[in-house]
Amino acid sequence: MSETPAPGTPRPQRPRNPVTLPAEPRPGYTAVARVLRPHALRGELRVEVFSPTARNIQRGRPVYLQGIRRVVERARQAGDDWIIKLSGLDTRTQVEHLHGELLEALDSDVLRDDSESYFIYELIGLEVVTASGESLGTIVDVLQPGANDVYVVHGERGEILVPAIGQVVREINLGARRVVITPLPGMLDESP
Known part of the structure; x- marks a missing residue:
């Protein structure tokens, strides 16, 4: 028989397992x-896809999960x-720990x-310069x-918000790690 805490006494909380996201x-x-989480009982996963068309998680596509090559069986x-099903993962128990x-x-x-x-992660860290060469x-x-x-x-001007539209973003060069923009009128005037 377990003890019941006195009225008004907070119940002890179970420790939470922190999730470390890659x-x-x-x-x-x-x-x-x-x-995001397991789905149902047969090893399916609910996932957040990083592109609108989800082309890379369609049936037959190879993907790597925790460094292990899998094939998308259903999506x-x-x-x-x-909701996707990957080869080699057939039970909920096999996928419960995969959150994040x-x-x-x-x-x-x-x-x-x-x-x-x-992809967003490809853009993080790229240098932004104006068409005239100002970083x-x-x-x-x-x-x-x-x-x-x-x-x-x-940057030196503080925080600048750059709309990702064709009339502003002129070039994205992942190899050079650079984005060239043509600022809209007034876009840089608010910076210090």
């Missing part, structure tokens, strides 16, 4: 999704998320939505408020 994919790999959209894990694809295997599609700082975050993304740039 910050970025391994070198040579691109993160294509993140595991279906469930609201904003996707990245699904990765080899860089050479990644299917991009189009030639101008980038504005580096991208530290990408906001997704709605119609277009917004790059949060930190």
Whole structure:
């Protein structure tokens, strides 16, 4: 028989297991999704996909989970998320501990939505310069408020919000680690 705490006494809480989320994919790999939680009983996973078309988690696509190569056996959209089944994972017990894990694809295997599609983690740390050559700082975050993304740039002028639209962003060069922009009128006037 267990003891019941006196009225007004807080009940002891079970210790929570902190979840350590991988910050970025391994070198040579691109993160294509993140595991949210198990789904049902047969090893399926609910995942957050990092591209609108989810091309990299479709049936037959190879992905890596915790460094182990798996093949997507089934994939279906469930609201904003996707439910997927990976080869070799057949029970809920096998997938219960995977919350927060990245699904990765080899860089050479990644299917991009189009030639101008980038993953957010690829943009973080890129230098932002104006078309005239002035360095504005580096991208530290990408906001997704709605119609277009917004790059949060930190540099000598402080924080600058750069709308990711065609009339502003002229070039994104991942190899050179640089984004060239043409600022909108007044965009830089608010900076110190």
